[in-house]
Amino acid sequence: MVAIPLGVPKDIDKYFYNREKELVKFKSFIHTLNDNVSNQILLIGFRGVGKSFLLKKLINSLPNNILTAYIDISNIYALEKGNLTEEEIMNRLLNEMNKSIESQKLFKKTYNSVQKLISNIKNHDYNFKEAGTILTIPIPEVKDNCQKLSQFTMEYPQKIVDSSKGKIKGFVIVIDEFQFIGELKSPEAFLWLFRSFTQKQDNVSYIFTGSTSTTSDMVDKLNSIDGAFGNRMIQFNLDPFTEEECKNYLKEKILEIKFDENGFKRFYKCTRGYPAYINSFCNIMSDNIVYTEDMVIEEFYNKLDQIAVKWITLWSSLSKSEKEIITTLIDNGALKWNQLIKKITISQGTITKNLKKLKNKGIISHTNSLYKVEDYMLVSWLKYRKNQDSYYPP
Ligand SMILES: Nc1ncnc2c1ncn2[C@@H]1O[C@H](COP(=O)(O)OP(=O)(O)O)[C@@H](O)[C@H]1O
């Protein structure tokens, strides 16, 4: 048996394969921070295609004079049990930004005072005076604590660069699974907040990334002509590995597994080149046989529960209504709104609410007025279970 980590591994270089072109592009857009030009970037791609791993690799390979912070909104959403607030996001962001200066002598005082601020906030004490004076961050004269926190957090990275005496050239901030911002009370206002600050900051680059389709509402809200960034973000789509890349990935990183020619072709078909699927499939394969096409098919369907383990967790985190919408769309294929409501027993209000949630989770897409389940692995596993048990898993 081989053992490849299913999350983003700690030892990035040991497992990371290729993506060289993407890395060159990203680095060149970040390099402009040295000349006080900040680019804002949007990276889109379906779940499991390798966005987070790519960005972690990127962060790791930036020079020391570029600081970085990384937050994953889906994580915050889960920790807050679905009760996502702006304040919690800002809090996490500030935490991560501050971590990046932890080991810098120059910022010892700043680091300590912001740590103190963060722990005060935990105790609902929102006094920004001390921390604010250190970097001369203006704090608005308002009672709204969240507004004070947002202002401070958004100003912080540029202020660090400005006060570094030329030692720090820029700050790169990754907002992963940003589409969960759609779960806030007012997502537009929150995105505009970012925009309004990035406009004034020449040394801070934000990278928004998410498991969603390029046509999703949240991508629109962020970067369409009418969106917060009004098409000014540099937008990328991350594709799965090509057949060639998949072959070389296996050759380079997972030597133990062997295929004959058709066996490999079938393996690629089953995994569609998604590194997440490739890894979880490889994890259940044996290392001392040569897989033929039939063996790959047999292995895939015999062990789909193990291969799809991450998707089973995803499924069990969904509500009953969310599940019903998904299974209806699997049974009927893509549907328009008025077709969908006829097939489902729950109320229209509940459908609207849950469709929005599912879109924000990157599970359902809405293109050309059609709703469709986008996560291929989730669909494969659900169909397989229905086939085996004659009903969908509860
Ligand atoms: N370039 C790569 N080389 C090797 N493994 C990768 C690569 N990209 C992704 N993976 C693996 O695939 C899985 C999913 O990647 P991840 O970055 O979490 O996807 P996403 O963020 O797009 O959902 C992880 O286990 C990761 O280690």
Ligand SMILES: [Mg+2]
């Ligand atoms: Mg990810």
